[in-house]
Amino acid sequence: MSETGGVLSTVSGGTRSRPMNVVRWLLLSDYLVLALTALYVAALWFFVPEILSPTNLRDVFLQILPLFVAAMGLMMVLMVAQIDLSATSIMAMGCVVGASIMTDQGGYLAEHASAPVVAILAMVAIGLLIGVLNGVCTIVFDMPSFLVTLTTMMFFSGAAVWYTAAHTSSGSSIGGLPPAFIEIGYGGVAGIPYAAIITVALAIVVHLVLTRTVFGRWVRAVGLNPRAAAISGVPVRAVVVGCFALSGLFSALAAIIYTARLEAGTPILGQRILLDVIGAAVIGGVSLFGGKGTVIGVLVGVLFLSVVDNGLQLLGLSLSSVYAIKGGVILVAAVTDAIRHNLMARG
Amino acid sequence: MSDLLLKVSGLNKSFFGVPVLRDVGLELHRGAVLGLVGENGSGKSTTMNILGGVLAKDSGRVELDGEEVAPTNSRDALALGIAFIHQELSLFPNLSVEENIFLDHFPRKFARLPFVDRRTLRDRAQKAIELVDLRVSPVTPVMRLPQGERQLVEIAKALSRQARLIIFDEPTTSLTARETERLFTIIGRLRAQGISIIYISHILGDVLRLCDEIAVLRDGQVVGAGPRDDFTIERLVTLMVGRTIDRLFPERNPVSGPQRTALSVRGVSQPGIVKDISFDLSLGEVLGVSGLMGSGRSELARILFGLDPYSEGEIRVQDAKLPPLAPRAAMDRGMAFLTEDRRGEGLMMEASISDNIVLPSLVEQSSGFLRWLNPSELTKAARDVAERIRVNAKAVDRTAVRTLSGGNQQKVVIAKWLLRAPSIFILDEPTRGIDVGAKYEVYKIINEMVGAGAAVLFISSEIEELIGMADRIMVMGRGEVRGFFSRGSFDRETLMGAALWE
Numbered sequence: 001m002s003e004t005g006g007v008l009s010t011v012s013g014g015t016r017s018r019p020m021n022v023v024r025w026l027l028l029s030d031y032l033v034l035a036l037t038a039l040y041v042a043a044l045w046f047f048v049p050e051i052l053s054p055t056n057l058r059d060v061f062l063q064i065l066p067l068f069v070a071a072m073g074l075m076m077v078l079m080v081a082q083i084d085l086s087a088t089s090i091m092a093m094g095c096v097v098g099a100s101i102m103t104d105q106g107g108y109l110a111e112h113a114s115a116p117v118v119a120i121l122a123m124v125a126i127g128l129l130i131g132v133l134n135g136v137c138t139i140v141f142d143m144p145s146f147l148v149t150l151t152t153m154m155f156f157s158g159a160a161v162w163y164t165a166a167h168t169s170s171g172s173s174i175g176g177l178p179p180a181f182i183e184i185g186y187g188g189v190a191g192i193p194y195a196a197i198i199t200v201a202l203a204i205v206v207h208l209v210l211t212r213t214v215f216g217r218w219v220r221a222v223g224l225n226p227r228a229a230a231i232s233g234v235p236v237r238a239v240v241v242g243c244f245a246l247s248g249l250f251s252a253l254a255a256i257i258y259t260a261r262l263e264a265g266t267p268i269l270g271q272r273i274l275l276d277v278i279g280a281a282v283i284g285g286v287s288l289f290g291g292k293g294t295v296i297g298v299l300v301g302v303l304f305l306s307v308v309d310n311g312l313q314l315l316g317l318s319l320s321s322v323y324a325i326k327g328g329v330i331l332v333a334a335v336t337d338a339i340r341h342n343l344m345a346r347g
Numbered sequence: 348m349s350d351l352l353l354k355v356s357g358l359n360k361s362f363f364g365v366p367v368l369r370d371v372g373l374e375l376h377r378g379a380v381l382g383l384v385g386e387n388g389s390g391k392s393t394t395m396n397i398l399g400g401v402l403a404k405d406s407g408r409v410e411l412d413g414e415e416v417a418p419t420n421s422r423d424a425l426a427l428g429i430a431f432i433h434q435e436l437s438l439f440p441n442l443s444v445e446e447n448i449f450l451d452h453f454p455r456k457f458a459r460l461p462f463v464d465r466r467t468l469r470d471r472a473q474k475a476i477e478l479v480d481l482r483v484s485p486v487t488p489v490m491r492l493p494q495g496e497r498q499l500v501e502i503a504k505a506l507s508r509q510a511r512l513i514i515f516d517e518p519t520t521s522l523t524a525r526e527t528e529r530l531f532t533i534i535g536r537l538r539a540q541g542i543s544i545i546y547i548s549h550i551l552g553d554v555l556r557l558c559d560e561i562a563v564l565r566d567g568q569v570v571g572a573g574p575r576d577d578f579t580i581e582r583l584v585t586l587m588v589g590r591t592i593d594r595l596f597p598e599r600n601p602v603s604g605p606q607r608t609a610l611s612v613r614g615v616s617q618p619g620i621v622k623d624i625s626f627d628l629s630l631g632e633v634l635g636v637s638g639l640m641g642s643g644r645s646e647l648a649r650i651l652f653g654l655d656p657y658s659e660g661e662i663r664v665q666d667a668k669l670p671p672l673a674p675r676a677a678m679d680r681g682m683a684f685l686t687e688d689r690r691g692e693g694l695m696m697e698a699s700i701s702d703n704i705v706l707p708s709l710v711e712q713s714s715g716f717l718r719w720l721n722p723s724e725l726t727k728a729a730r731d732v733a734e735r736i737r738v739n740a741k742a743v744d745r746t747a748v749r750t751l752s753g754g755n756q757q758k759v760v761i762a763k764w765l766l767r768a769p770s771i772f773i774l775d776e777p778t779r780g781i782d783v784g785a786k787y788e789v790y791k792i793i794n795e796m797v798g799a800g801a802a803v804l805f806i807s808s809e810i811e812e813l814i815g816m817a818d819r820i821m822v823m824g825r826g827e828v829r830g831f832f833s834r835g836s837f838d839r840e841t842l843m844g845a846a847l848w849e
């Protein structure tokens with residue numbers, strides 16, 4: 001009888017064995033992912049020492065920036081327990097529309113001084129509009145955001161291809177972007193790229209909004225318990241729509257950085273990174289169940305995923321194996337999130 | 348009817364080395380009803396979980412029909428004839444009544460092959476639900492049944508497994524008065540068939556009415572046990588809390604001076620929900636709202652606070668008309684609303700005490716166009732109000748409300764609104780599911796607010812509570828106001844009569 005007692009009390013929250021406690025601490029620790037990243041780099045360093053070369057580090061750094069921006073946007077929708085699958089289609093749409101405005105190959109404002117500014121504003125507007133559309137459909141018609149954003153994803157990735165075909169002869173990409181715009185991708189102040197300055201500024205703003213403003217608290221409350229939030233006077237619908245709008249906005253901002261680095265507008269921009277965006281957020285501890293997420297966490301998630309990706313490529317693995325491994329890593333992160341959720345609920 | 352069915356002796360159990368049960372002994376005869384009472388955390392649930400196979404005991408002896416038993420899971424317990432009907436029912440709402448009853452022992456066609464014998468299933472289910480007086484078709488999905496009938500399905504399920512002992516944990520918390528009556532009739536019938544019952548409840552009047560024997564637990568020990576006639580409500584309360592509570596309800600000094608109307612409701616109607624509700628609520632007054640579940644009392648509360656729509660009528664707060672469907676506008680005019688569903692609608696269970704407390708006040712606590720917050724000031728504000736009403740927790744900014752007891756959680760919900768210093772407080776079942784000691788404290792908080800000039804609309808299913816606390820009682824039934832009673836003319840029978848009158 002005493003044996004069963006021991007087993008059962010572990011299950012029901014009684015005494016835990018030491019290894020269980022270590023596992024528990026690791027699972028609940030915020031530094032788990034960071035530690036894994038270091039471990040991964042150390043392990044790969046044996047095989048591919050160039051993983052720590054300055055060139056490679058710079059590559060990884062530049063790769064992280066737009067992904068981080070997009071993942072912060074996705075974090076906002078995940079925090080209200082929704083999802084935005086259209087993030088990368090917003091990027092593609094913004095990218096081709098922005099390029100079509102400023103390209104010197106027959107753009108709407110070709111070679112006009114204001115072209116880059118107008119293009120950027122148009123991209124931002126597209127992001128906000130699609131975001132609001134997602135949010136309104138989700139909240140007003142009470143549809144699952146998975147479905148809503150799946151359809152907007154399909155619609156706008158199709159629309160982006162069609163738009164490009166209508167604006168170019170080749171039909172694949174819009175080149176000839178003005179140098180002032182490309183500066184965002186390659187230029188910088190005192191050796192710090194503009195893209196980095198923009199990203200860090202955004203990260204600080206998001207962090208402050210989440211921790212220091214009423215809106216941030218509302219986002220968390222809606223994610224944790226929308227009904228309790230409504231009774232406490234939180235405008236739940238407006239908060240959810242706001243989060244979708246922010247996700248759209250951040251996708252558009254990420255698209256600006258990507259486009260500037262690519263020096264072209266293409267409808268396949270971001271096509272392959274949807275999984276990275278969602279995965280980075282989840283690895284970074286943003287809960288799919290809502291209510292939980294930090295900017296630092298997302299940064300760590302983006303770092304981890306980018307380093308894994310970079311390392312696998314350095315090892316010379318094929319694209320399909322890189323995909324398979326990344327998929328596995330994200331699955332593990334999602335499972336970890338679920339386990340954490342249960343551990344927390346049990347106390 | 349005197350042979351012993353269940354004998355528990357010397358039962359001990361600890362969690363983390365903290366003893367939660369100490370030498371617990373219980374006896375239950377065949378066809379008898381044993382009432383088990385005690386405050387939250389007194390060990391009632393642990394004892395029952397051991398009987399039901401959910402937990403394992405550390406030491407002690409459980410005898411069923413003279414044989415020692417030790418169920419290790421609920422399936423085991425069920426095979427022994429012990430059925431446990433939990434407070435939160437464990438039915439599948441999307442499945443039909445018959446499927447729920449026979450879920451773990453479907454009658455099969457062709458012996459062991461996995462084909463359900465629909466006809467036998469239907470026949471047996473029909474018999475099972477007739478035993479509990481449930482007049483629905485066995486194919487009705489459970490989600491279409493009201494709470495009371497769902498409970499009958501649970502009982503039918505227990506009976507279909509030949510249960511000898513049925514444990515009810517707080518079975519009446521979500522039942523209407525009429526459903527409760529029906530449940531009691533059925534319990535009476537079960538007992539006539541020789542089935543034994545353990546009945547756990549906070550509603551002491553019910554326990555005294557229903558049970559043959561009563562056992563009182565406190566701090567994991569049985570502090571009193573015996574036939575029902577040995578007990579009175581006062582004695583039960585004294586045993587449960589371990590000290591004498593001279594009064595169940597704290598005294599309140601009536602507010603002097605002229606009456607000022609805080610809330611005035613005129614002809615509020617919403618088809619199918621409430622009809623032509625009119626009343627005035629004055630500052631410094633407690634207006635009790637009584638009525639059965641489904642009488643429209645909670646629905647009225649939600650309408651008043653702007654959570655649900657209404658098609659006709661007018662709600663005025665201190666002479667300004669309240670816009671419909673705008674909780675924020677109601678809050679800005681000094682209204683507060685404590686929901687009956689503490690876990691589902693009152694709290695963010697995973698968040699800290701202070702995050703919960705400051706949520707309705709964030710806008711007021713913020714500054715500037717960006718609505719900037721100062722986290723340390725927020726925590727301080729939350730700590731002040733939590734201390735004022737004695738929320739029992741060490742660190743308000745680090746303790747998740749999930750870890751608190753029911754009574755403390757309810758205090759957190761009250762604290763949320765106290766921080767806004769409301770002038771009109773709508774309380775929907777403020778003492779549901781909390782123990783006697785915590786109830787008394789909630790009453791004291793209400794009295795303090797009213798003493799300071801606030802108006803309180805106090806909705807409750809417990810008539811004694813309204814009689815003890817209210818200045819006036821409004822009785823509702825079928826969405827209508829059935830009558831008003833003032834303090835001098837309070838009387839349990841009259842109030843019940845008004846609520847039941849068709």
